[in-house]
Amino acid sequence: MTAPFDFAPLLAPGTPAPAIPWKGFPKYNFIGGHNDAKHVPVDALIAAATAVLRREGATLATYGLNSGPQGYKPLREFLAGKLKDHAGIGCSPDEILITSGSMQGLDLVNSLLLSRGDTVLVEQESYGGALTKLTKLGVNTIGIPLDDEGLRLDVVKQTLEDLKKKGIKPKYIYTIPTVQNPTGAIMGEKRRAELIKLAAEYGVMIFEDECYSDLIWSGERPRSIYSMANGEGVIFIGSFSKSIAPALRVGYLVAKWDILGRILGLKQDAGSGALEQMILAEFCTQHFATHVPKLNKTLHAKLQVLREALAEQFGTAAEFGDPKGGIYLWIKLPEVVDTQKLAQAALAAGVSLNPGPEWSTNKAYAKNRLRLCFANPEPETIRQGVAVLAEVCRREFGVPLRSANVDKG
Template sequence: MSFAFDSFLSEPARARSAQPFTGLPPYHFVGGNIDEPTVPADALAEAVARVIREEGHAMGKYGMDGGPQGYLPLREEICTILERRTGITVTRDEVLVTSGSLQAMDLVNKALLDAGDVVLLEDANYMGAIAKLRTLGVSPHPIALDGDGMRMDALEEALETLAREGRKPKFIYTIPTIQNPTGTIMPEARRREMLALARKYDVPIFEDDCYADLVFSGERPPAIHALDDEDRVIYCGTFSKTIAPALRMGYLVAPWPLMGHILPLKTDAGTAALGQMALAEYLPGHYEAHVATLLPVLQEKSDTLCAALDEHFGAAAQYDRPVGGIYLWVTLPDSVDTDRLFEVALEQGIEINPGSQWTVNSDQNRHRMRLCFGHPPLPVIRDGIAKLAEICHAEFGLPLRSGNIARG
């Protein structure tokens, strides 16, 4: 007899339940998983062994010698990387090492949001960001995007409308650099416009820069945080996309008056030491060169995905060629429902992200999908897209042509 927990579950626990994990499907075009061969296993192994032999006894204390914000050498290295790559100048006291950027996001949400609050964010957005807000009882207020990211006219209109209603959003959440899922990069002028609007309407900005190191050209505008001289911008980043997601090593940058309120909300007694120590030892001599090796790998995967879409979907798949990152945002004809496509494709071992889950305005985006290309090897990308086109045709009669051949 197994005890029935059902009547004991909390309200949030009743809302969802998971199935046992049975492995990834063979064609896995979702999630932030990365190209496995690029994980720098040997160099990480060497770095972590060296640093543990030298400093491992400090792990007898929860926060080692750095206290609750994380391992001091890693926090210092994060400051160095931020300054070099994003233009952000902060001290280690403004950096909190987190268990991935998701913990950073959870902490910012916990620190700033109560049920009933409003957050402004790009309409097409990271599914987790939208879901986390809704779980907290917060309204995600969508702002339209274009090829340069969040549109400032739409942002101003939303701020003005809310102001007239006497409501103030708790913050603007934005992914300005390789926006998720649209892949756009917001130009510097628009970043400055956003700061000016944030000042005019007196709201903070939460800048999520998790994919920013994966711009194929290696060139990116300064972070919004770097352009801010009022400590108005909270920032998060991660090593999940460049080193390895399973490390769970992200970071939050916040001015101390806010950081002091965030720390008591981090109830896990610190971020795991080995990952912190390994990165602190590995990054200084390796990070730039490592990222440089990733970019052509991802570019080739992106090109392969685009070629496969062109071949198998033809004009039925509209997209902007990625300039970085590991995902592609595809618009299919209106008659295709990607919620349904997701279901039938998954039955055949192909996983995609339906557009409804990656947008606040779900109903307007049921003909879109996100395809992640970081994890699958090139042949899997090619085969998977060919199969997806077949499945899509069987279900929706589209695309009409495959390669140069009309489908039956």
């Protein structure tokens, strides 16, 4: 019998630990960026796929669908109109690059701007995927505390000034200003204008991530930072993952051509998935404007179910806000709770959650915080999952003091 080949000595330095084989989602799934299954517009996507393939299917014979390396032109044309109406961004289709999800956009911008030892400013609580990428790159990541409106600019200014005295210029300020992940904060236009002025004063770029900006209950939002800066010194990324379906893996990046042309030179993948782009362009041109409000109505209702369940099961032991959009709720538990340990115990009981330290540069601050995604589970599943989570938390940490099922009379 042949002995197994030992490839361990061949591994590149810093290779992560092997992944655990996937065995399905837990019963109560509150992690990731999953969305509402009933609002995936399956029939309309089937119709869009049929129509566009019959009309243009032969273009699949060429890389880029006769649209070039930036992505399917009808999709970029739709986005140019959508971004103008939705975010105030005046850009041409040639200033848009289609990416394989917004995560590829993050990778491309990091490849363009960052080297080991560089410094970036990020929101103290931020997208865990972005933080992980920066750590892997060996970048000095400085977290800026947040308030109800996002980045605290007093801390941004002080940090930039302190770094300037040390001869350090950060490569960019990464922000999710419109439905922040994980807090749900929305930065007002006055603060956006102040951030633009501050970044220009210190010669620092702004990296604006708007992956959740379609999911605002009222449909009204501030102008994007990119639009307010006329695109100068700002790179913008967005995604269809949250508004249509995460598994489609279609994102986009917007930048002036002097930046975008350099980014395009780094995108050495022969183009992002063509079918997804064709189908999305066909669907979105006809249905995007009516689809999103329906999705938001359902998401808002699920958020309220989650807030009510937490209040019932945890009482005052759980502190949380009432986000104006998005798919996440950021929750603070008493200091005795370690959410990383809670996550392990909860998973054994069938509940998955994102512990706070995975979404923060300040691990001690986030130790007793967690993020729950409410978009995918049905309302009754949300209620049941929160009840199980509360029971696990009470068993492990004594919080809440008693089960909601106990007679309090």
